[in-house]
Amino acid sequence: MKGPLFYSKILLFGEYGIIRDSKGLAIPYNFYNGALKKSEEPSDEAIASNKSLRSFASYLEVLQTQQPDLVTFDLESLKNDVETGMYFDSSIPQGYGVGSSGALVAAIYDKYAANKITVLENLTREKLLHLKNIFSQMESFFHGKSSGLDPLNSYLSIPILINSKDNIQTTGIPTQSVDGKGAVFLLDSGIVGETAPMISIFMESLKDKGFRAMLKNQFVKYTDICIDNFLHGDMKSLIGNTKKLSKVVLNNFKPMIPEQFHAIWQQGIDTNDYYLKLCGSGGGGYILGFTEDLERAKASLKDYKLEVVYQF
Numbered sequence: 001m002k003g004p005l006f007y008s009k010i011l012l013f014g015e016y017g018i019i020r021d022s023k024g025l026a027i028p029y030n031f032y033n034g035a036l037k038k039s040e041e042p043s044d045e046a047i048a049s050n051k052s053l054r055s056f057a058s059y060l061e062v063l064q065t066q067q068p069d070l071v072t073f074d075l076e077s078l079k080n081d082v083e084t085g086m087y088f089d090s091s092i093p094q095g096y097g098v099g100s101s102g103a104l105v106a107a108i109y110d111k112y113a114a115n116k117i118t119v120l121e122n123l124t125r126e127k128l129l130h131l132k133n134i135f136s137q138m139e140s141f142f143h144g145k146s147s148g149l150d151p152l153n154s155y156l157s158i159p160i161l162i163n164s165k166d167n168i169q170t171t172g173i174p175t176q177s178v179d180g181k182g183a184v185f186l187l188d189s190g191i192v193g194e195t196a197p198m199i200s201i202f203m204e205s206l207k208d209k210g211f212r213a214m215l216k217n218q219f220v221k222y223t224d225i226c227i228d229n230f231l232h233g234d235m236k237s238l239i240g241n242t243k244k245l246s247k248v249v250l251n252n253f254k255p256m257i258p259e260q261f262h263a264i265w266q267q268g269i270d271t272n273d274y275y276l277k278l279c280g281s282g283g284g285g286y287i288l289g290f291t292e293d294l295e296r297a298k299a300s301l302k303d304y305k306l307e308v309v310y311q312f
């Protein structure tokens with residue numbers, strides 16, 4: 001048995017802001033994927049994954065008892081498959097901000113949910129919100145709190161634009177120019193991040209009036225502008241505005257940036273070779289980079305591994 005593939009995602013813009021109603025833009029990232037699978041001779045990884053699925057299945061049983069109107073599953077098949085060794089065979093790194101738990105949630109919903117909303121039907125805003133809500137509750141098992149956006153992105157495999165908490169839509173993004181000099185890339189911090197403590201720090205900071213003002217007048221403002229620039233293919237403005245965003249993040253989200261990356265973050269701003277921003281909640285995992293000139297960014301960051309995700 002091997003199920004369909006579910007992909008990783010990248011939240012290009014909107015981390016933290018979407019908690020406070022900024023815009024957000026998430027795109028599928030097809031470099032990594034995962035699928036439900038059974039194997040005769042499971043590896044240690046498969047055994048660990050199977051164990052995690054076992055607890056997830058118990059959680060889903062409680063969820064559907066508590067909220068039968070939200071979602072129900074074919075629990076008998078799910079439990080039976082878990083008993084007979086099913087696991088999530090995935091190349092998506094965990095704790096890296098690219099949605100490993102989201103892909104898993106999408107795969108389980110796809111295989112076991114009753115009356116599921118499918119990708120093929122007309123996806124009205126109501127249906128999208130309903131799906132996001134289901135995914136949010138399912139993914140809470142892994143996160144503590146989840147917006148449900150990662151599984152939604154993985155399930156639909158199309159870019160999603162968040163206009164505000166209750167207003168989301170699927171969207172197109174400008175076609176990549178494969179020989180373009182400009183690029184969006186991932187920088188591997190080499191550190192595994194954890195989402196929950198980062199969100200606690202953010203929530204704590206929100207108690208401060210100055211932080212709230214900075215968020216509204218700078219962070220959310222530039223996030224929203226960057227999304228508009230990106231969707232309209234205005235890459236010149238995008239680069240200028242990611243520079244502003246990069247500065248705001250370095251000055252105000254330091255706990256989310258691993259210490260050893262503070263200097264190269266600043267170096268990008270000083271040299272204009274690249275601009276860095278958070279990829280998801282930060283604290284490790286990937287850091288997102290934007291550059292007008294990929295070769296220059298590569299030379300400037302020669303000690304690091306870059307993965308290009310989009311060229312323009």
Ligand SMILES: Nc1ncnc2c1ncn2[C@@H]1O[C@H](COP(=O)(O)OP(=O)(O)OP(=O)(O)O)[C@@H](O)[C@H]1O
Nearest residue numbers: 049052088090094095096097098099100101142280
């Ligand atoms: N292949 C897998 N098999 C079983 N469980 C998995 C698998 N991949 C991820 N998970 C579960 O998802 C958890 C990781 O989710 P977490 O939300 O912390 O990180 P992430 O989804 O990789 O990052 P982010 O949410 O920031 O994009 C793991 O601890 C594990 O419980």
Ligand SMILES: C[C@@](O)(CCO)CC(=O)[O-]
Nearest residue numbers: 015016018146147280281
């Ligand atoms: C940090 C956050 O905004 C994005 C993490 O990918 C949390 C969330 O909205 O679920």
